[in-house]
Amino acid sequence: MSSMGASAEENLETKQMDERSFSISSSQGQQQAPPYVHKVGIPPRQNLFQEFKATIKETFFADDPLRSFKDQPKSRKFVLGIEALFPILNWGRSYNLKKFRGDLISGLTIASLCIPQDIGYANLAKLQPQYGLYSSFVPPLIYAVMGSSRDIAIGPVAVVSLLLGTSLSNEIDPTTHPEEYRRLAFTATFFAGITQATLGIFRLGFLIDFLSHAAIVGFMGGAAITIALQQLKGFLGIKTKNFTKKTDIVNVMHSVVSTAHHGWNWETILIGASFLGFLLFAKFIGKKNKKFFWVPAIAPLICVILSTFFVFITRADKHGVEIVKDIKKGINPSSVKEIYFTGDYLGKGFRIGVMAGMIALTEAVAIGRTFASVKDYQLDGNKEMVALGAMNVVGSMTSCYVATGSFSRSAVNFMAGCQTAVSNIVMSVVVFLTLEFITPLFHYTPNAILSSIIISAVINLVDYQAAILIWKIDKFDFVACMGAFFGVVFATVEIGLLIAVSISFAKILLQVTRPRTCILGKIPRTTVYRNIHQYPEASKVPGVLIVRVDSAIYFSNSNYVKERILRWLMDEEEQGKGDYQTRIQFLIVEMSPVTDIDTSGIHALEELHRSLEKRDVELVLANPGPVVIDKIYTSKLANMIGENKIFLTVAEAVAYCSPKLAEDP
């Protein structure tokens, strides 16, 4: 293409012109012409309403969700609106048999994985086993209709079950008041759904981003350890009623050790350990060769069948091996009337629900994003939240507890070749059949097997490789990660969460309170000025100090920035003491990274200007951005400093300073 060749040439030519313009400006004063200095652009003033609209749009509608609605007739907009709420209407039209084949296989695979997990997770949430199955029946159906992720597998998950189990049993004892406990669980589920939907509707989905990746890694790892510890009771067949209700490692290990002499059941341990070995081996095979991903996926079901059969024929339950006993047959009963809408438990349910809803959301959105990125489709986080919220609200009315996307099952779903959310429907149908016909067969399933399945399921959540990477990349992130981890392991899930959020916030605040500043030097043979710490070959310009401020200047850092710049100046002057040539006469502040400035920041610059005047140093600004230059003019700071001392680049600012230095006697 000739035009492109031309553009490359033009590129070359403009650089020569550029050089010319620079050399004129730098030899300013000796030559006749007024120096060619590029003016710093002041963007056209926006009107207030537009500015406000733009801010709102970037904050809440950053992903431009109404893009497809633009320039459409009203009827079409209505159809698009319905389709947006129920994506199944959209993708359903192009659904075909080939896609169904993929969905059927993956649906059956995740169903075989979810049934034993559900029973175990219900146990973790201190609910009867059928509630786990209920939660894998209704919510996936709702999600299939409303959700837009194609790969997520919906159902109860370990971490949320643990969180619910510990928070709810702090309020009500599940053994003495099972009825009230269950009602509070539904109440919490209801408010979890309301929280999720509300965040989605008001487009506040970005709030979950405040739980950083590092914090999640630590939190998940800690939760996995806590869950595994909880399973020790079932795994070792400990029967004592004095087993601690706390979840921290110290109390649990104390309970475990103190029951070692008389409370452990060796038959249970034998069954549990051998099947755990089998499960871990299956996991190993699945990891070794991606083709065998189905091995770890169906292993739990095989374990359940084998162990149930084994217990049934040996009647090991008579020897102290705890079994599941009865699981209620039939599908979900209604639980609308069981939710506490008044009274003392309303507030408690609300509090627990909000927390569980946020955690569930974090997990689901992370999964959705991961697979959307792998298959390269767009996912509207806020719409997802509405779908997940609706699913949990409906769930709370049909005897389900909080369901969300599961990491492990979604990965299996993906690898089994799921195409759409129909795989969730398939899974849901299988769970339905199980509830209707198969539950009596679980009578002799030993609890130890459920413990083994949970332990092998959560073991992957301890992502030590991620922790190592975090350590390498960002030490502060690592502190957040470890804080969350140890908080969960040594205290409670809530405290771990609190630590993670607090450290994440502290990091943000630290960033805005103590922004980086650095001294710039000229890189040899260029007009480029860079951090002299990063580029040791960069040289300072004599008599000129160039400081770059690496952050918006806000009230939280304006004093620091001002004082830090003055300290750079003092340091520099101390170094050059006695050497007249290096007396600093100009201070250039490179403002490229200063994206915004507020009234406190303007004040700080005014004070800086005054302090410098007293020291006989000129303040020069380089490359203020659109927002900053606008505010510098509005506040009359430009007049104070002098409009001619605001430059497009550091190079031009230096060119302004250098001839002056040369004139100096």
Added chain:
Amino acid sequence: MSSMGASAEENLETKQMDERSFSISSSQGQQQAPPYVHKVGIPPRQNLFQEFKATIKETFFADDPLRSFKDQPKSRKFVLGIEALFPILNWGRSYNLKKFRGDLISGLTIASLCIPQDIGYANLAKLQPQYGLYSSFVPPLIYAVMGSSRDIAIGPVAVVSLLLGTSLSNEIDPTTHPEEYRRLAFTATFFAGITQATLGIFRLGFLIDFLSHAAIVGFMGGAAITIALQQLKGFLGIKTKNFTKKTDIVNVMHSVVSTAHHGWNWETILIGASFLGFLLFAKFIGKKNKKFFWVPAIAPLICVILSTFFVFITRADKHGVEIVKDIKKGINPSSVKEIYFTGDYLGKGFRIGVMAGMIALTEAVAIGRTFASVKDYQLDGNKEMVALGAMNVVGSMTSCYVATGSFSRSAVNFMAGCQTAVSNIVMSVVVFLTLEFITPLFHYTPNAILSSIIISAVINLVDYQAAILIWKIDKFDFVACMGAFFGVVFATVEIGLLIAVSISFAKILLQVTRPRTCILGKIPRTTVYRNIHQYPEASKVPGVLIVRVDSAIYFSNSNYVKERILRWLMDEEEQGKGDYQTRIQFLIVEMSPVTDIDTSGIHALEELHRSLEKRDVELVLANPGPVVIDKIYTSKLANMIGENKIFLTVAEAVAYCSPKLAEDP
């Protein structure tokens, strides 16, 4: 200076060289030599401990307080340490008679201003008048020994008195339980001092920066209005006991209006209004001509003397004019045993103390900074906090309530020519003499005069000009300002404070959650790339999209940044649809303003890279900073993107892209 002339020449020469190097790199591929492209510097790896130490230092010791201790013998360090704690030992040695003259005059001036104010402020804090005077006796002495500001005038101030008065009377009724109320006031003062000293010792002084300038303007304005409203009762001579205890404008005005028929006292209004007129006129004169600054300074005392004399001879107190009556004679009694160190009131006193301490600190530090900047001396904020804290702790044990620096009195102190903190000692001595000998003379002082004095003192706190400037510069700041203002006026002082802090935090969070991104274009006849919105003459490079991210990429914004960049790309592609030449082949991310990146940020860049690969767009990075480049290498992201696609400047990155575009068929 020949060397400087040489440096200017060198400047010119290097630019030519620079141009050459650019032209070579842009004609890359056609020529033989490897392109001269500047390598992005990777700073020498710091060891972990050093990095940690540097972060701690910048966070807590940003002002390098130990600078003067460096390289000194031990004995000298000890002396310096004592001097740092008691700056009087330092400046006291060079104190002379000339300085004393200035301090004497200014000390007498602020004493004449503070005595009537103290009595009024004590009233505002719902304490007996002598406690205001006590608080102007001991604290200034302590501050003179420990403080380092030369201009601040110490004593009770209006806003803190109001805050204490409302918060304390929420807990204990000052009319029915004056004893307990006073004890709680001392307890709060004690903890205010402890809070201040603690912040100073742990060098957490930067925390007070989180109350932004705008929020303070709004808060102070609202507090001034509230204080003035509180004075209406005394000013109008309302005697009813049903006068509201709330401070919001609605309740107060309702009380005022409902008592209009039978509760107002016309004699009181006459005295109050005429003296208020006199005070405002004195203020006007002082403002008109700086030389007459002493007119408003001594006007209050004149008012008190005249009005007291007037009431004494007319016996107006018999006609319903309320008078001060007895002020206890003698200096501060000890109150060590009155502080609640146990019991229910300990917690309440602590809470109120922390809040009052922070507000007092904000005011004192703002004053200290302002005058230090005017007279150009350094002030260590953290050391100031220790001094203020010590002063209030001692104060709480000597029957004082929270004292701090007063805006109005410090300004008078400054204009009267104070030289050192000796002016505070002079004031303290005058207050001592007043307490010992003159208090009986205040017997007939009408309360209306105190109200007039307070109204005229706080009226300046309504800084509408600052509010207008804030509106012009930063709309978000204005919202914080108005939020604080209306919160104080229409609800309570605490709610106003809460609103101010919340909005300030929301602003910081918004900044880190939704950072600005922009498209860069080439400014004609330069190699400079700038925001095309700010510089409409800047032109896009065909086939290349250049995006600048204006913030550190952290967990809170990593997803947004990734999606926003992809959206820029989509927008660009939509615009260029059908036009083959403009198909985007390169996405250059200008990273100069990206000061830091964390693990979530690295993940986002990885995902961006993958998404771009699928669209057949190359990701190119320009000018990552030292921290960022380090993390890009550590995380192997550099390998993923390709080390040769990381450039020093946007110009070089474009030079890399352009010849490739030219080769395209």
